[in-house]
Amino acid sequence: MSLPLLPDRDCGGCVECCRVIPLNLPELAKPTGELCAYCVDGAGCSVHAIRPQTCRVWFCLWRVVELSDDWRPDRSGVIVRPDGVEDGIITLYVVRPTEFLGGEDFFATVAGWIAEGIEVALSIPGPVGTYPARAVVTDWLRPAVEAGxxxxxxxxxxxxxDRLAEHDFQPDGVTARYAVAS
Structure with missing residues (x-):
């Protein structure tokens, strides 16, 4: 899936996707939750010009949707994942709980999505090398949203x-392999 990016919005020092996304490509494999060895924390990809195609086309929805700068994943602790959008589902991958989750911007945005009929899922990472836990929570959140x-x-x-943290996290089976040619 390729969505148009917002002009004048870039990742900056955010490298959350370089940590949480699993890759299992011929030239690059990294387990879920492991920071890519080519990533410079807070600065970005050290092989940016020759990075794999998967890395070139994957962007969180903060790069695509009009969300405030507070939603940038390294600031909010939340990656708004693009997978599922075409099916009317937005997944909020909570990398780490932050005060942002209790803020009015988070509430208003999620409430707006639910009011528009968009399904909302929450997801959290497991230990390095395991798939995240995920659950659609629209119906659970709806009473609070509708009551405002x-x-x-x-x-x-x-x-x-908290409930997602009790999940039986499954291994992703990816063994790290770094061989991007220069």
């Missing part, structure tokens, strides 16, 4: 994350 009751919404988000 922000504290109940935050409580339901945090309870969902």
């Amino acid at each position: 009751y922000h504290p109940a919404f935050v409580d339901r988000v945090l309870r969902s994350l």
Whole structure:
């Protein structure tokens, strides 16, 4: 899937996707949750000009959708994943819980998506080398959203994350391999 990127918006020092996305390509393999060895934390890809095609075309929705700068994954702790968008599902991959999850911007945006009929899923990482846990939480969040009751919404988000943390995380089976040619 290739979505048009917003002009004048770039990743900057955010490298969250370089950490959480698993890759199993001939020239590059890295387990889920392991920072790519070609990534310079806070700066980006050291082989940017010759990075694999997968890395060239994958962007979080912060690069695509009009969201505030606070939504940038390294600031918010949330990666808005593009997979599922074409099916009407937005997955909020909570890399780490932050104060952003309790903020009005997060509440208003998620409430807006639910009001528009978009399904919302929450996801969290497991240990390095395991697939993340994910659950669609639209119906669970809807009562708080429809009531416009922000504290109940935050409580339901945090309870969902706690429940996801109890997940039986499955290994992704990827062994690190770095062989991008220069």
